Amino acid sequence: MSDLSDLYQQVILDHNRSPRNFRTVPGANRSAEGYNPLCGDRISLQARVDGDVITDVGFQGSGCAISKAAASLMTAAVHGKTTAEADALFRSFHGMLTGGVDGPADPQALGKLAAFAGVRAFPARVKCANLSWHTLRAALENRAEPVTTESPSD
Amino acid sequence: MLDTAQIRPDFPILARRENGHRLVYLDNAATSQKPRRVLDAIGHYYSSHNANVHRGAYTLAVEATEAYEAARTTVARFVNAWAREGVVFTRGTTESINLVAASWGRTHVAAGDTVVVTAMDHHSNIVPWQILCQEKRATLRMVEITEDGRVDLSDYGRALDAKPKIVAFPYVSNSLGTVNPAAQLAKLAHAAGAVVVVDGAQSTPHLRVDVQALDCDFYALSGHKMLAPMGSGALIAKPALLEAMPPYHGGGEMIERVWDDHATWNKIPHKFEGGTPNVEAAIGLAAAIAYLEELGMDRVAGHEQALARTAIERLRRIEGVTVYGPRDHRAGVVPFTYGDIHPHDLATILDRDGVCIRAGHHCTQPLMRRLGVAATARASFYVYNDVDDIDALVTALRKAGELFGVPA
Numbered sequence: 001m002s003d004l005s006d007l008y009q010q011v012i013l014d015h016n017r018s019p020r021n022f023r024t025v026p027g028a029n030r031s032a033e034g035y036n037p038l039c040g041d042r043i044s045l046q047a048r049v050d051g052d053v054i055t056d057v058g059f060q061g062s063g064c065a066i067s068k069a070a071a072s073l074m075t076a077a078v079h080g081k082t083t084a085e086a087d088a089l090f091r092s093f094h095g096m097l098t099g100g101v102d103g104p105a106d107p108q109a110l111g112k113l114a115a116f117a118g119v120r121a122f123p124a125r126v127k128c129a130n131l132s133w134h135t136l137r138a139a140l141e142n143r144a145e146p147v148t149t150e151s152p153s154d
Numbered sequence: 155m156l157d158t159a160q161i162r163p164d165f166p167i168l169a170r171r172e173n174g175h176r177l178v179y180l181d182n183a184a185t186s187q188k189p190r191r192v193l194d195a196i197g198h199y200y201s202s203h204n205a206n207v208h209r210g211a212y213t214l215a216v217e218a219t220e221a222y223e224a225a226r227t228t229v230a231r232f233v234n235a236w237a238r239e240g241v242v243f244t245r246g247t248t249e250s251i252n253l254v255a256a257s258w259g260r261t262h263v264a265a266g267d268t269v270v271v272t273a274m275d276h277h278s279n280i281v282p283w284q285i286l287c288q289e290k291r292a293t294l295r296m297v298e299i300t301e302d303g304r305v306d307l308s309d310y311g312r313a314l315d316a317k318p319k320i321v322a323f324p325y326v327s328n329s330l331g332t333v334n335p336a337a338q339l340a341k342l343a344h345a346a347g348a349v350v351v352v353d354g355a356q357s358t359p360h361l362r363v364d365v366q367a368l369d370c371d372f373y374a375l376s377g378h379k380m381l382a383p384m385g386s387g388a389l390i391a392k393p394a395l396l397e398a399m400p401p402y403h404g405g406g407e408m409i410e411r412v413w414d415d416h417a418t419w420n421k422i423p424h425k426f427e428g429g430t431p432n433v434e435a436a437i438g439l440a441a442a443i444a445y446l447e448e449l450g451m452d453r454v455a456g457h458e459q460a461l462a463r464t465a466i467e468r469l470r471r472i473e474g475v476t477v478y479g480p481r482d483h484r485a486g487v488v489p490f491t492y493g494d495i496h497p498h499d500l501a502t503i504l505d506r507d508g509v510c511i512r513a514g515h516h517c518t519q520p521l522m523r524r525l526g527v528a529a530t531a532r533a534s535f536y537v538y539n540d541v542d543d544i545d546a547l548v549t550a551l552r553k554a555g556e557l558f559g560v561p562a
Contacts, residue, residue, distance in 0.1 A: 064498040
């Protein structure tokens, strides 16, 4: 049985209480809305991409500790990365949460994001951890439609 | 109070352990657990009487039809329906309301007309009316609620000034636990010339319901929230209204004669029961009603209200907890928030101790906007819950508070 402290690690509780990059992005040229229709959680994400580098990224919205901490840690992780690097990170993160086709992630590459490994034992909460990442992907692809956790991609 | 030591063994699922804890099931407003008697009734139907109803000329089919129609009589008696022909079996409250919207609504609502709902309605009593109003270019008017979670009667009066064709409201709110003055609301709506649709999903399992005393026109109920199987439910209606309404689903069973290019309709209620009905659901519902009637609906209501009062009192003693809904006239539904802990996190943490609560918008997004919250946690009680369950809820909440440092 998985323990609650595996899910709610200190780093997650900390980012929930004081989310980083919880703001709008000046000069943003990418944005997307993410929404979980089952629980009403909502994230609004903005980014500035210069060339293929994410030079700034921020989010706003409301959600549970997992979704808020995931968004916060994501913005910290992809800041300064190329869009291709961010995408690779997303696949790695997603693989860690679901054990899907991408297999287990390299914990080294994930850094602090490895704190979310415990989410895998709580299937009902995987969507919470993924919402901000799906939203980032939509923003980078400049998709107009809001992202929902109920889209078939998940 | 009910004797839960007697009742609990009737529910096999309550013997289940969750992470080493006894199962504390407090999500009864979402769905109820099923007693052995209901499970056995369904099993017995399939092992002894299964056949398609209203068709066969052989013994089995006659038995299946008799059991199905006896269930209709049971439901009619349970809510004091106008007539057993005024009981249409459906998949539940949602289908019942959609039936009224699609049949009575599409016939009677025209461009410029008004349909009235309340801000505490479940999506199932909002969205079918939105669809109808969009199709007919009619106006959907949502009546506001008071700060303590009751229907705002002055706004209700203003809404009735528009002489709406339909007024729909919940007898009991699934999100707030408010017991609405349904008979009074129906009387006012009738005086304004409207047809009255009552969402009975949260009242039928928990109160003694008398639709004739309410004097509504349509009353929708779900079986699965009252110990019966999922997919069971009914629309209770005044027979004269059903007689005049066009069918909802075309198919077998609902016809009288079929020609190449047209058909004539069966008598009510069969006119609204196209296709093979969910016979096991009707039989399970009748078994659930028999179980509830033995307990006595007044005692059921008293038991849940006592539990809700105790829970509210205990929750309010936890610093940081806010309980929503009115002080009085409430059913066994207790919505709350705890500091800034998101209800989903609460639900996950409580689940570790075997405590099942609901977290989210409870299919009442317009209400959540008015409460100014994205979500609430909700504990809701039924016949098998007892004070031990409240103890478990409070203990688990204190753990959540410690983990999240609330109050900080």
